[in-house]
Amino acid sequence: MAERRDDLSKPRTTTDLPRRDFLRLSLGGAALLAGCGDDEIGDSASAGTSGSTGETTGGSGGASTSNGTSETSGGASESAGSTTGDGTSTGDPSTSGSSGDTSTTAVDTATSGTTTEGDTTTGDELCAGEVIAFDPEAIPLDDETFPLAVMAGEMKPTSIMVTVFIADGAPKTLRIWRKSQEDGFVELIHEAPMIPTPEGYAKLAVEGLCPGTWYYYGFFAGDPDAFTGRSIIGEVRTAIADDALETLTIAMTACNGSSLDWPALEVTADEYYDVFIHLGDMAYNDGAETLEEYRASWKKYLSVAGFKLAYARAGLYATWDDHEIDDNSNFDRETMDPQELQRRQNAMDAYFELVPIDAEGPSYRLWRSFRWGMTAEIIVLDCRYERRPSQKLYISALQMMFLKDRLLNSPCHFKIVMNSVPITNMPLPWDIAANDRWEGYPGQRKEVMDFITQNDITNVWFLSGDFHV
Structure with a gap:
């Protein structure tokens, strides 16, 4: 077991590498062969007549990492239990969709990436930065100015997005770098000013990066x-090149609850993963109404060590569930009440100013997809706030078209659907509140299942949260 790293001021150290290298080298080849040896990679319609599907469920603030045997691992949460993900088939075919850039990830191919930190799929000579004298660890950690988790997201082959909260509201400097061969020096890849809003929130898209490459990043005060x-x-890996085929490790969690701490996230931070996925209910903002109240709730959650450690390990793909706004029973999605509409807008504004998702207000379209080479496409759905119960719509017609398009046209081996609530028809005694999930919208659920089956789409997986198991 790698030594737990309780000092938030330091990035991953070499003490983590033996375990991470062992996981990569021992499982990488076997998982890739097991996951990809049974059909033609990139040919979604070539491997049989019924869609190969599965569902993994995460809940209660634990974190799980997929592996090559469709198992998941993660420390048990001391609050409400660890997440589960046994990789078993639900009998339901699933699909994934993508807008613009698509992403792929191997849910039942779990191993660390096939490149070591700092290596790149395109060659060092193409991705080298300017070697400068710079020792970030020698600079004091300022958790008063930077009190929350730092996050990177929107990982594509050549770009990422970073977000940070700056308590004093003054401009700071973003640096992105790779390690150099010489102590006290780094390869500086990118430097840019971070200009926060008056309230201290800053978000920046960074272009010109190299595919499949691990980068360090940090925010700095002073000259x-x-x-x-x-x-x-923080650390972030860009998505691998579109024509690359590598194993991909995903850590996931959902439903963090209100007990805070979540030691499972701290344990997960000692493992290797290429991507961190959050399936919703990242913060329980129940009872908040004003923008200031939502912001205060987010600050409470993102100041916890578990989030700080886990999000600093890799880039984030996130969807939301109900508690980002309010408990489902207290929110009417079709309301026209001005006060309720303003509350929803406040919640959405607070979410998108903090989480690294490229979306413009006031409508904020959440659904999108990301490709990781030929390995996997990660499809992010919004299964909460486009619902129209009176029209029996679980997702909007436009989102359904997007989902079908990515399921049908993705060239990737795995199609991974980030789905905040399970699509499974739940057995007793869990068969309650069906209207809160796909099961309560049987027409659209059947539409998705039939589409997968009729088009012989294989290797579709739903990753789900909401259920605390």
Whole structure:
């Protein structure tokens, strides 16, 4: 077991590498052969007549990592239990969709990536930065200026998005770098000012990166020639090139609850993963109404060590569930009441100013997809806030078209659907509140299942949250 890293001021150290390398080398080849040896990679209609599907469920603040045997692992949460993901088939075919860029990930191919930190699928000579004298660990951690988790998201082959909360509201400096061969030096890849809103929120898209490459990033206070403080140092890997085929490790969680701490996330942070997925209910904002109240709730959650550690380990793909706005029973999605509409807008504004998702208000379209080479396409659905119960719509007609398009046309081996609530028809005694999930919208559920079956789409997986198991 790798040594637990309780010091938030330091990035991954070499003490983590033996375990991470062992996982990568021992499982990588076997998982890739097991996951991809039974059909033609990239040919979604070539491997049989019935869609190969499965569902993995996460809940209660634990974190799980997929592996090559369709098992998941993660430390048990001391609050409400660890997430589960046994990789068993639900009997339901599932699909995935993508808008613009699509992403792929191997849910039942679990191993660490096939490149070591700092390596790139395109070659070092194409991705080298400017070697400068810079020792980020020597700069004091300033958790008063940077009190929350730092996050990177929207990982594509050549770009990412970063977000940070800056408590003093003053401009800071973003640096992205790779390790150099010489101590006290780094390869500086990108430097840019981070100009926060008056309330302290800053978000920036970074272009010109290399596919499949691990980068370090951090936010710094003071003059670039003499920084006086810094945030936690984060790591992010860009998506692999469109024609690449590598194993992919995903850590996932959902439903963090209100007990905070979540030691399972701290344990997960000691493992190797390429991507962290959050399936909704990242913060329980029940009872909040004003923008200031939603912001205060988010600050409480994202100041917890578990989030700080886990989100600093890899980039984030996220969807939401009900508690980002309010408990489902207290929210009418078809309301026209001005006060309720304003509350919803406040919740959405607070979510998107913090989470690294490229979406513009006031409508904020959440659904999208991301490709990881030929390995997997990660399809992010919004299964909460486009519902129209009076029209029996679980997702909007436009989102359904997107989902079908990505399921049918994705060239990737795995189609991974990020789905905040299970699509499974739940057995007793869990067969309650069916109207809160796909099961309560049988027409659209059947439409998705039939589409997968009729088009012989294989290797579709739903990753789900909401149920606390």
